[in-house]
Amino acid sequence: MPQLTTYFATLLLASVFSTTAKAASDPAAAERVLEQRCIVCHGCYDAPCQLKLEANEGLVRGGTLAPIYDGTRLRAADLTRLFDDAQSEQEWRAKGFHPVIDREAPEQGVMYRLLELKQENPLPTNEDLTRDFDFSLYRDQTCPTQEEFDSYAREHPLWGMPYGLPGLNQDEHNTLISWLEEGAPAASMDALSAQQQATLQHWETFLNTDDKRSQLVARYLYEHLFLASLYLEVEEQPAWFRLIRSRTGPGQPIDVIATRRPYDDPGAGHFYYRLQRMPTAPLAKTHMPYRLDQARLEEYRELFLGDPWQLDTLPGFDAATTSNPFKRFEAIPVAARYRFLLGEAQFTIMNFIKGPVCRGQIALNVIDDHFWVMFANPDKLDPVEDANFLAREMDNLYLPEPRTGTLLDLLSWRKYAKANRSYHEARAQYIEKELNRDERKLDLDAIWDGDGNNANAALTIFRHFDTASVVKGFVGETPKTAWVISYPLLEKIHYLLAAGFDVYGAVAHQLESRLYMDFLRMEGEFNFLMYLPADERPKLWNYWYRDAPHGARKYFDDSSELSARPSDIEFQTSDPKNELLQTLRGRIHGATAKRYDYHSQASSVTTEALRKLELATGAHNSFLPQVSFLNVISEQRDEAYTLIANSGYSNIAQLFKEQKRRIPAEDSLTVVSGFIGAYPNYFFQVNEKQIPLFAAEVQAMESLGDLAELKARYGVRRDVPWFWHLSDKLHRISREQDGIEFGLFDYNRYAAQ
Structure with a gap:
C-alpha cells in the first residue's frame, strides 16, 4: 500500500473533483479530453485495433483486427496509413475497418458503449490487474464490432475504456458522451494568418519550379522531409503540415499520391509537391518538428542553387535508379547535401529513431543502449565526402532494395556484404593517401563543432529495448561506444532505416535491414576509433565485440592498414577514449546539454x-x-x-x-x-x-x-x-x-x- 502523504491526499481529492472539460457541446473540449485520456494509448501505428485517435479522421476510420507489426509475416501487408491509403469512410470499410461510432444511434456505437462500460464497472484498486488484463505488447487484439459488443461486455466487464486505467471523471465522461451523441464532429482548425499563407505559397512555388535543377532539389528535400512535422512560424499553437506529392498543383485541393516509399514511382502524369495541413495532435513517438519558414527557404535556395552545377537529364523512377540515392542525386554537390543533413542532424537521425516504427526490437537491437554521436567536419574536406571518390564508389554504396519476398535472400545479403567490403577497402586506401597531405588530419578540427552555434553537432542516442530516443548534446556519463558520422554514412542511415524501411513489409525485408545496419554501426564506431591512439583501437573493438561472430572482427581486420595509422591528437591520460569524449564535450557547441x-x-x-x-x-x-x-x-x-x-x-x-x-x-x-x-x-x-x-x-x-x-x-x-x-x-x-x-x-x- 503506497504511503500517502497529505500532499498525495490533496492530489487525490483534486482528481476526483476536477473539471477539465468545458461545455459538453464543444468539439474542442471533447478534443482535449481525447488528447488527455485516449490518444495516450491510441496514437502510434501500434494503437490497439489500429484505432488512431490523433485526428478525427482516425475515429471515422474505426478499428480492425489486422496487425501492423507481425514478426511472422511472409509477404508485405496491405497499407493502412491514415490520410494516405484511403480517403473516405467507405474506402476504409472496404479495407476491413469497422465503425466505432454510430451517427444514427450514437448510444449503440462501440466507443460510446466502451466509455459507459467503464463507468458501470470502475477499475478496482490495489488488486492484481494481471488476473483480468493482458498488458503485454503483443497480446491478442480484442476489437469488438457493434454486433459483438454485448458478448464482449459480458465476458470482460472491466475492459471499458480507458483500458486498464482509471475511468474518466464525470465532466470528462459527459463531454465525450454528448459529443458522440452529436455525431462526433471534428473541431475546426484555426485559419492560417496572412504571413503563414504567404510562406506556404512561397514554399510550394519553390518546390514546383520547372527547371531541372530545382526539380531535383525538390525531390531530394521531399525524400528527406516526408516524415517531418512541418511548421511555418513559431507560435503558441502552431499549424502543422506534411510534405506530400499530389496530382494537383498549388491553389487546388490536394489529391495525395500514396506510394509505399517516398522514392517510388508516383505514376503517370505530372505531379506536384504540396504542404498538406495536418489536423493531428502531436505524439512524442512520431512528432518531429521541422521549421519551414521564409528564412529557411532563402537558406535552402542559396545552399542548393547558389553555386552553379549542371543537370542535363532528371533521374527516373526505375528500380535501378531509385535503389541508389548516391546516383540519383549525384548532380547536387555533396557539400550542399551534407550541410542540409547536418543543419538539423537530430531530425535526420530521428527519422529512424522515431518515425513510424512503434515497435522496433529487430531494428533497434543493432545499437547500444547509450552512445554519443558526432559528425565529420564539412569544412575539412573529409575524404569520404569527396565527390570524385563517391562517384567512383557509388556501385559499392547501394543499399538493400526493399522487397516483399518470402525468404531472407542470403545470396543478396552476401552480395551486399561483398560490395560494402569493397567500399571500405577503397575508402581505407583513399583516406590513407589523402591523410598524407598536410591539410588533412584526424585531429579535433576534423570533427564538426557546430560552427559555434548549432547544437545538432553532438547527439545522444538511447535504446529502450524496442524503442529509442535521440537528443541534442552529450547526455549522461561517458558511454561505452561513440560514432563519428560522415556524409555517406548519414545518407545510408536515412535511406536504409527511414525512407526505405517498410513497417508493413515482410519479415525478410526487416531482417535484411537489421543485418545491413550492422555495417553502418561498425562504420560509425570505426570512424570514432580513428581519432584514438592506434594501439587502443583493437582493444576497444575487441571489448565492444566480445563473443561476436567472425564478421564483426573481420570488419576491423579489413581496415587494418588504416587502423594502424597514428592519431593526430596528443593524449595526456591513460584513458584516451574518455579524454577525447570529454574534450569534445567542452569543444562542440551544445554538447554540455544543459537542458537535461x-x-x-x-x-x-x-x-x-x-x-x-x-x-x-x-x-x-x-x-x-x-x-x-x-x-x-x-x-x-x-x-x-x-x-x-x-x-x-x-x-x-x-x-x-x-x-x-x-x-x-x-x-x-x-x-x-x-x-x-x-x-x-x-x-x-x-x-x-x-x-x-x-x-x-x-x-x-x-x-x-x-x-x-x-x-x-x-x-x-x-x-x-x-x-x-x-x-x-x-x-x-x-x-x-x-x-x-x-x-x-x-x-x-x-x-x-
Missing part, C-alpha cells in the same frame, strides 16, 4: 541522490523499468526527471539470443532533468525529503521482489485514482519545457503493477 542537466536545477539533496544513482553501475539497475518518470515534490518544488536504464551486452552484433549476451553487472542509469522517452514504463512520485532513501533502495535492489517493494512505497500504479492527475501534470511540465517539441506520451508500455 539536473545539477543546476535540483536542490542539493536531490542532486546528491541522483548523482549517486548515476555513478552506481551494477545489476541493481537491471530491475528498473527502461524509462521511468520521477516526480519530486515538496512545498517549494514540483519537478520532473527521467531515469533511463541502460542494459549492458557483451556485443550487439547478433540478431538473436539477446538475453544470453546480457551483462547486468554493466547496467547503468542515466538521470536527466525533464523528459526523455515517448513510452514511460512507470511513474515514481517522491517527496524531496525521501529522495536519499529512494536512491538507496534503488541501489540495494537484488530481485524483482525488491522492485515491487520500491513501487509500493514510491510508485504510481496504473489503477490509483490520481493517475490522470499526475499524467496531466507531467504533460503540462513537458509542454512548458519542450515547447515546439512537445508531444503526448504513450502508455502502451506502462507496467501492469
